[in-house]
Amino acid sequence: MYLKKISLFNYKNFSEASFEFDGKIICFVGKNGIGKTNVLDAIYHLSYGKSYFNPLAVQNIKHGEEFFVIDAEFIKNERIEQLVCSLKKGQKKVLKRNGKAYDKFSDHIGFIPLVIISPADRDLIIEGSETRRKFIDSIISQLDSHYLQQLIQYQKVMSQRNALLKYFALNHVFDNDTLSIYNEQLNDFGKYIFEKRKEFIAEFIPIFNAHHHAITDSQESVQLVYESHLFENDLLTLLQQNINKDRALHYTSMGIHKDDLSFEIDNHPIKKFGSQGQQKSFLIALKLAQFEFLKKQSGVKPILLFDDIFDKLDETRVAKIVEMVNSDTFGQLFISDTHPERTEAIVKLTHQSYKIFNL
Numbered sequence: 001m002y003l004k005k006i007s008l009f010n011y012k013n014f015s016e017a018s019f020e021f022d023g024k025i026i027c028f029v030g031k032n033g034i035g036k037t038n039v040l041d042a043i044y045h046l047s048y049g050k051s052y053f054n055p056l057a058v059q060n061i062k063h064g065e066e067f068f069v070i071d072a073e074f075i076k077n078e079r080i081e082q083l084v085c086s087l088k089k090g091q092k093k094v095l096k097r098n099g100k101a102y103d104k105f106s107d108h109i110g111f112i113p114l115v116i117i118s119p120a121d122r123d124l125i126i127e128g129s130e131t132r133r134k135f136i137d138s139i140i141s142q143l144d145s146h147y148l149q150q151l152i153q154y155q156k157v158m159s160q161r162n163a164l165l166k167y168f169a170l171n172h173v174f175d176n177d178t179l180s181i182y183n184e185q186l187n188d189f190g191k192y193i194f195e196k197r198k199e200f201i202a203e204f205i206p207i208f209n210a211h212h213h214a215i216t217d218s219q220e221s222v223q224l225v226y227e228s229h230l231f232e233n234d235l236l237t238l239l240q241q242n243i244n245k246d247r248a249l250h251y252t253s254m255g256i257h258k259d260d261l262s263f264e265i266d267n268h269p270i271k272k273f274g275s276q277g278q279q280k281s282f283l284i285a286l287k288l289a290q291f292e293f294l295k296k297q298s299g300v301k302p303i304l305l306f307d308d309i310f311d312k313l314d315e316t317r318v319a320k321i322v323e324m325v326n327s328d329t330f331g332q333l334f335i336s337d338t339h340p341e342r343t344e345a346i347v348k349l350t351h352q353s354y355k356i357f358n359l
C-alpha cells in the first residue's frame with residue numbers, strides 16, 4: 001500500500017499544493033515553519049480522520065479561509081483508493097472513500113495503517129495517563145473495530161454514571177438499584193477492554209524491547225509496564241467497594257479509564273531520569289514497535305512518517321534506524337527535516353529509491 005498523490009487546499013499554511021510520489025522514501029526539506037510537518041499531518045489526517053497535532057478540527061483551516069480539503073490517491077491491493085477529507089467552518093468534517101462519505105469515521109480506522117514518529121510524541125512521556133491510553137487504544141482499534149465500539153460504549157456509560165452521581169449529590173438522594181445497572185454495564189465493557197489491553201501489551205513488549213535493543217545497542221535497560229485497577233479486583237467489586245468515594249467525588253474513580261503504561265529506565269521513571277536522547281530513543285522504539293505490531297497483525301506495511309526525528313540522536317543511533325529502514329521491512333516512508341544535506345546523506349545509506357521535495 002502506498003500514497004500516490006495528495007493535494008491540499010487551505011490546509012494550515014498551504015493555500016493550494018499538490019505532490020506526486022514515486023520512490024520508497026519521500027523527504028520534505030526546508031526551513032522552520034515552511035510547512036513540512038503540515039504535509040505529514042495531512043497524510044495522517046487521511047488515515048485517522050483527524051490531525052495528529054491540532055485536536056480542534058477548525059484550527060486546520062488556513063487562517064482567514066472557510067474550508068479545507070485534502071484529496072489523495074492511495075494504491076492498496078493494486079486498486080486505486082481515492083480519499084477526500086474536507087471541513088467547512090460550522091459544519092461536520094466529511095471523509096469520503098471513492099466518492100462515498102463514511103457515516104462513522106470509526107469505520108475508516110485501520111483502512112490506511114499509518115505510524116507517525118514526531119517530536120510531539122514526547123507528550124507520551126510528559127503528559128498524563130490519557131495520552132498513553134490513547135496510544136494503546138489507537139493501535140488496538142486499528143485492528144479491532146469491536147474494541148473501539150466497546151470503548152465508546154464504556155465512555156458513554158461512565159458519563160451517565162457520573163451524571164447520576166452528581167444528581168444524587170445535588171438532590172441529596174441515593175438509588176443503589178439504578179447505580180447497579182451502570183456498574184454492571186461498566187463491568188462488562190471494562191472487562192473486555194482490560195483483557196484486550198492485557199493481550200496487546202503481552203505481545204507488544206517483546207517487539208518494543210527488540211527495537212529498543214537494536215537502536216541503543218542494548219546499552220540501556222528500559223521497562224514498559226501496564227497498570228490497571230483491574231489487576232487488583234474485577235470492576236464490579238471495585239465499583240461497589242468505592243461507592244462512598246465516588247459519591248463524594250461525583251465521578252467514577254475506578255476503572256479502565258484510569259489505566260496507564262509506565263515507562264522506566266533502569267527502574268526509574270524515564271520522564272525524570274532519561275536524557276533527551278534516551279527519551280527520544282525510547283519513543284522511537286515505541287513507535288517502531290507500533291509499526292511492527294500493525295504490520296504483523298494486518299499483513300500490510302503501514303505508511304511511516306518520520307517528522308524531524310534525527311535531531312538529538314547520536315550518529316550510532318541514526319545509523320541503527322537507517323539499518324532498520326534498509327532491511328526492506330518498511331513500506332513507504334515520509335521524512336521531514338530542516339537539513340537537506342543530512343537528509344540526503346541518511347537516505348542514501350538506506351539504498352532505497354527516494355525523492356526530495358524542497359519546500
Ligand SMILES: Nc1ncnc2c1ncn2[C@@H]1O[C@H](COP(=O)(O)OP(=O)(O)OP(=O)(O)O)[C@@H](O)[C@H]1O
Pocket residue numbers: 011012013014030031032033034035036037038039059060061062063308336337338
Ligand atoms: N490554520 C493555519 N493557517 C495558517 N497557517 C498555519 C495554520 N496552522 C499552522 N500554520 C502555520 O504553519 C507553519 C508551521 O508549519 P510546520 O509545522 O509544518 O513547519 P515545519 O516546516 O515542519 O517547521 P519546523 O522545521 O520548525 O518543524 C507555521 O508557520 C504556522 O503558523
